[in-house]
Amino acid sequence: MADIPQPGAKAPDFTLPRDGGASVSLKDYAGKKLVIYFYPKANTPGCTKEAIAFNGLRAQFSAADTAILGVSGDPVTAQDKFKAKYELDFPLGSDETHAMLEAYGVWGEKSMYGKTFMGVSRVTLLVGRDGTVAQVWPKVKVDGHAEEVLEAAKALG
Structure with a gap:
């Protein structure tokens, strides 16, 4: 990976x-500037809170000429339901093959409650207009995260 x-x-x-x-x-x-945020699973509490936070700031991201893209390993049908349920106004990519998730270093071994499994890490990248990575948040804590990314997008110019 x-x-x-x-x-x-x-x-x-x-x-x-x-x-x-x-x-x-x-x-x-x-x-354009692009926020790519990787999330473990649609319709789980942390992922829902993160999606709602980015969605709530979408007008400010748009004003900063910054697009938002959420990506997980969920199938498209799960992404459709998630987007509709929370009225998300940005695309949700589905990487069931994990090829993109692996290319971005976010697919790997995780552990929870003493159990080890493969999954998506909660990571966000801000990509500049030139296609290079401008900033990385490798271990995202959901509270305040979307606001922090927005400030970085504004500062990127």
């Missing part, structure tokens, strides 16, 4: 199926 891309590195290219049956690619955001 690759490491999480660090600031200054080119963001790994990707094309994923997304909610609504379309696809989403890194090239779709050429010339």
Whole structure:
């Protein structure tokens, strides 16, 4: 598995199926700033709280010329339900093959309650207009995170 891309590195290219049956690619955001936030599982408490926080700030992200993309290993049907239930107004990518998740270093061994399993780490990247990683949040704590990412996106210019 690759490491999480660090600031200054080119963001790994990707094309994923997304909610609504379309696809989403890194090239779709050429010339824009992009927040890619990886989350473990749709409709779980932390992931729901994080999605709602980003969604609540979407107008401010848009004003900062910054798009938002959520990505997990959930199937498209789960992404569709999650997006509809919480009225999320940004795309949710589905990486059931884990190819993109591995390229971004966010798929790996996790443990909870003494049990070890493979899963998605809660990581956020801010990609600049030139396609390079501007900032990384490797161990996201949900409270206040979307606001912190927004401030970084504004500062990126």
